[in-house]
Amino acid sequence: xxxxxxxxxxxxxxxxxxxxxxxxxxxxxxxxxxxxxxxxxxxxxxxxxxxxxxxxxxxxxxxxxxxxxxxxxxxxxxxxxxxxxxxxxxxxxxxxxxxxxxxxxxxxxxxxxxxxxxxxxxxxxxxxxxxxxxxxxxxxxxxxxxxxxxxxxxxxxxxxxxxxxxxxxxxxxxxxxxxxxxxxxxxxxxxxxxxxxxxxxxxxxxxxxxxxxxxxxxxxxxxxxxxxxxxxxxxxxxxxxxxxxxxxxxxxxxxxxxxxxxxxxxxxxxxxxxxxxxxxxxxxxxxxxxxxxxxxxxxxxxxxxxxxxxxxxxxxxxxxxxxxxxxxxxxxxxxxxxxxxxxxxxxxxxxxxxxxxxx
Numbered sequence: 001x002x003x004x005x006x007x008x009x010x011x012x013x014x015x016x017x018x019x020x021x022x023x024x025x026x027x028x029x030x031x032x033x034x035x036x037x038x039x040x041x042x043x044x045x046x047x048x049x050x051x052x053x054x055x056x057x058x059x060x061x062x063x064x065x066x067x068x069x070x071x072x073x074x075x076x077x078x079x080x081x082x083x084x085x086x087x088x089x090x091x092x093x094x095x096x097x098x099x100x101x102x103x104x105x106x107x108x109x110x111x112x113x114x115x116x117x118x119x120x121x122x123x124x125x126x127x128x129x130x131x132x133x134x135x136x137x138x139x140x141x142x143x144x145x146x147x148x149x150x151x152x153x154x155x156x157x158x159x160x161x162x163x164x165x166x167x168x169x170x171x172x173x174x175x176x177x178x179x180x181x182x183x184x185x186x187x188x189x190x191x192x193x194x195x196x197x198x199x200x201x202x203x204x205x206x207x208x209x210x211x212x213x214x215x216x217x218x219x220x221x222x223x224x225x226x227x228x229x230x231x232x233x234x235x236x237x238x239x240x241x242x243x244x245x246x247x248x249x250x251x252x253x254x255x256x257x258x259x260x261x262x263x264x265x266x267x268x269x270x271x272x273x274x275x276x277x278x279x280x281x282x283x284x285x286x287x288x289x290x291x292x293x294x295x296x297x298x299x300x301x302x303x304x305x306x307x308x309x310x311x312x313x314x315x316x317x318x319x320x321x322x323x324x325x326x327x328x329x330x331x332x333x334x335x336x337x338x339x340x341x342x343x344x345x346x347x348x349x350x351x352x353x354x355x356x357x358x359x
Contacts (some may be wrong), residue, residue, distance in 0.1 A: 009352060009356075014044070014047050014048050017258055022266060026269060027107075031064065031103060031105055032049060032064065032108075034063060034066065035108075035110050035111055035138060036068075036093075038076040040257065041153065041216060043220055044257055044258070046086070060085070063086050064087050064088075064105070066099070069090070070089075073088050074088060093138075094129035094133065095129075098140070107149045108150045108151070110193075112130050113127075113130055117226060120183050121183075128185050128188075131189035131193045132193060139208075149207050149209065150209065152193060154194055154210050155186070155214075156214040156327060158174075159174055160175035160177040170331070173328075201274045212276050215280065217255075218258070218350050219353040228288055228291075233295075233351055233354060237351060242305070242306050244307065244308050248290075248308075249289065251288075253280045254281060255284070259339040263332055266335050267279075267335070277331050280326075282326050282329050284343045291347075292306050
C-alpha cells in the first residue's frame with residue numbers, strides 16, 4: 001500500500017498495533033461492522049484490519065463502515081478506495097431506521113458518538129440518540145446475525161461526579177449524574193447504552209463487551225473538536241501560543257491512539273462477555289497546565305508561551321465538574337495489555353502528523 005507522506009505516522013502506528021501479542025488469526029475470514037468508522041479511534045481499527053489482510057494473504061477480513069457522511073468517510077479512507085474488503089454504508093444511527101445488511105456479520109463495533117463537550121450544549125439530543133437508539137439497532141442486528149462479538153465504545157463519563165478522594169476509578173466505582181443537567185446527555189446515554197448491552201447479553205446471549213474510554217488522542221482527531229488536548233495541538237500546529245481557558249488544575253489521563261486500539265482488539269479477543277473495561281493510560285496522569293507545558297517544551301524552537309484566558313471558551317462547550325479522574329486499568333492489565341506510549345512521544349507524533357499534513 002502507498003501512504004501519502006503525512007500518513008507515515010499512521011503506518012508506523014498500525015505496524016506497532018499488529019506487532020502486539022494478539023491472536024489475530026481468529027479474525028481470519030470474518031466480517032466486521034464498525035459504526036462511526038471514520039472517527040479517529042474506529043478508523044485505526046479499520047486500517048489495522050485492512051493492513052492485516054496485506055500481511056496475511058489468508059486473512060480475508062471484510063470491513064463494513066457505517067458512517068453518517070459517506071463522502072467524508074471516503075476521503076478518510078482514500079488509500080483504500082479500490083479495496084474490495086472495505087464497504088462504506090451511509091446511515092444515521094440517531095434515526096430509528098433499522099440497519100439492513102444482507103451478509104453475515106461476525107463482529108460489531110459501535111463507535112459512533114458525539115464525544116466532544118461542545119455538542120452537549122448545542123446538540124444534546126443528537127448526542128443521546130446514537131448512544132441509545134443506535135445501540136439498540138446494532139444490538140438487534142448482532143442478535144439476528146448471531147454475531148461472535150459486540151464491542152461498545154463507552155466512556156469514563158459514566159462514572160459521574162465522584163468524591164474528591166475517588167480519583168482512581170475501577171469498573172465498579174460510580175458517582176452521581178444529574179439527569180436534569182443537560183451536560184448529562186452524554187454520560188447518561190452511555191450508561192443507558194451499557195445497560196442495553198448487558199440486557200441483551202442476559203436475555204438474548206449477545207456477546208457484548210464494553211470499552212470505557214478515557215482521554216485518547218492521536219492522528220485523525222478533529223482539531224476543532226473543542227476538547228482541550230485538541231485545542232493545544234491545533235495551536236502548536238498553527239504556531240500559536242497555547243491558551244488555557246481555566247486555571248489548568250484539572251487532571252486527566254491521556255492515552256495515545258495506538259495503545260487504545262490494541263486495547264479494543266484485546267477486549268474483543270480475550271475480554272469476558274458482559275464486562276466493561278477501562279481503557280486509558282493511568283501512568284500518564286497530568287494536569288491540563290502540565291500538558292500545556294509539556295507541549296510547549298516539546299517544540300522549543302517555536303518559542304511559544306502559555307496564555308491564561310477564560311473568555312475564549314467555545315460556544316456550547318460544557319465543562320466537566322470532575323476535577324480529577326484516573327482509570328484503574330487493572331482489569332485490562334490482567335488481559336495482558338498495558339500502554340506503551342508516553343505523553344511526550346504521543347503528542348510529538350500527533351503534532352508532527354498534523355504539521356506534515358499542512359506542509
